[in-house]
Amino acid sequence: MTSPDRPHRNFYGRLKGKALKSSQKTYLSEDLAALSPGAVDWESNPDRQPLDLAALFGTRPVWLEIGFGGGEHLVHQAANNPDTGIIGAEPYINGVAMLLGKIRRAGVDNLAVHPGDVRDLFDVLPDASISRAFLLYPDPWPKARHHRRRFVTPEHLVPLARVLKPGSIFRVATDIPDYVRQTLEEVPRAGFEWLAETASDWRTPWDDWLSTRYEQKALREGRTPNYLTFRRTDAPA
Numbered sequence: 001m002t003s004p005d006r007p008h009r010n011f012y013g014r015l016k017g018k019a020l021k022s023s024q025k026t027y028l029s030e031d032l033a034a035l036s037p038g039a040v041d042w043e044s045n046p047d048r049q050p051l052d053l054a055a056l057f058g059t060r061p062v063w064l065e066i067g068f069g070g071g072e073h074l075v076h077q078a079a080n081n082p083d084t085g086i087i088g089a090e091p092y093i094n095g096v097a098m099l100l101g102k103i104r105r106a107g108v109d110n111l112a113v114h115p116g117d118v119r120d121l122f123d124v125l126p127d128a129s130i131s132r133a134f135l136l137y138p139d140p141w142p143k144a145r146h147h148r149r150r151f152v153t154p155e156h157l158v159p160l161a162r163v164l165k166p167g168s169i170f171r172v173a174t175d176i177p178d179y180v181r182q183t184l185e186e187v188p189r190a191g192f193e194w195l196a197e198t199a200s201d202w203r204t205p206w207d208d209w210l211s212t213r214y215e216q217k218a219l220r221e222g223r224t225p226n227y228l229t230f231r232r233t234d235a236p237a
């Protein structure tokens with residue numbers, strides 16, 4: 001966990017889009033606080049303590065989805081894995097509101113939601129506490145000068161490796177070839193091994209996959225999805 005005088009972190013993604021529907025405003029006001037994993041945001045909680053995941057989920061293994069978009073995959077995994085606790089992190093408030101509506105409709109109760117930067121969540125997650133992580137269709141930042149803003153950089157991967165248990169799985173889905181390149185270069189350096197043995201291993205969706213709205217857009221526009229599976233090694237490479 002970082003100290004209370006953590007330096008300012010630049011954030012480059014969107015925080016809010018078009019005006020929220022009245023129902024979405026209701027979800028945010030009525031449901032979001034109860035789904036909080038605890039004191040995560042540094043600016044409003046400078047004396048944060050490590051999260052008590054046992055208080056949240058008991059003895060269940062805990063998974064993490066980084067940037068859950070509209071939340072369809074997150075709710076799908078929660079519904080199909082009731083013996084697992086899942087934390088979702090997403091700073092885009094419109095996506096958070098969409099997720100809350102899906103949670104209501106699905107009736108799942110094994111989720112926690114951090115409506116903010118996952119780096120602040122990394123600060124308070126205990127070492128080796130997460131059993132699986134998902135990074136699905138992250139912002140591609142296509143311009144070369146913006147590649148340092150991508151998630152697959154040491155600023156994000158080093159703390160991710162710290163919170164993942166040795167042997168745990170990290171899934172990355174993207175339709176951007178250069179994002180695949182950077183992922184395959186950077187993720188192994190942070191302490192992961194790529195598990196692909198044949199081309200079908202990264203061209204075929206996972207058995208429990210639910211195609212997201214971002215993937216459907218990519219397919220409509222003729223882009224090819226890639227499904228990359230990594231395993232956390234015992235120590236960084």
